[in-house]
Amino acid sequence: METLGYLAGILTTIAFVPQVLQIYKTKSAKDVSLAMFLIFTTGVFMWLVYGIKANAFPVIAANAFTLILSLVILFFKFKYRKTSH
Template structure:
């Protein structure tokens, strides 16, 4: 069962890598919803805390990396925003 947790964590975590690469290459995050990513990031933080409190390493590892990738996307969202 723990293997299932690791595989799920790996798949859901690496799903963000293409988005990070795309934003970096195009220098644009205009199509990324800020509200969705802020809510998502808050949820990831809560999953990370849950994983830490329940000592569930697959949950901790997956959400720590996902949090990092999510923060990179949020950073790019603000860095590449157009100011009018």
């Protein structure tokens, strides 16, 4: 069962890598919804806290990496705001 947790965590985490690369490459995050990513990032942070409290390493690992990627996307959203039309 833990293998399933790791696999799910890996897949849901790496799903954000193409988005980060696309934003970096185009220097535009205009199509990224700020509200959705703020809500999502808050949820990921809460899952990370839950994983820490539950001592569930797959939850901790997946959400720690997802949180980093999500924060990078939010950073780009603000950084490239002026170039987004």
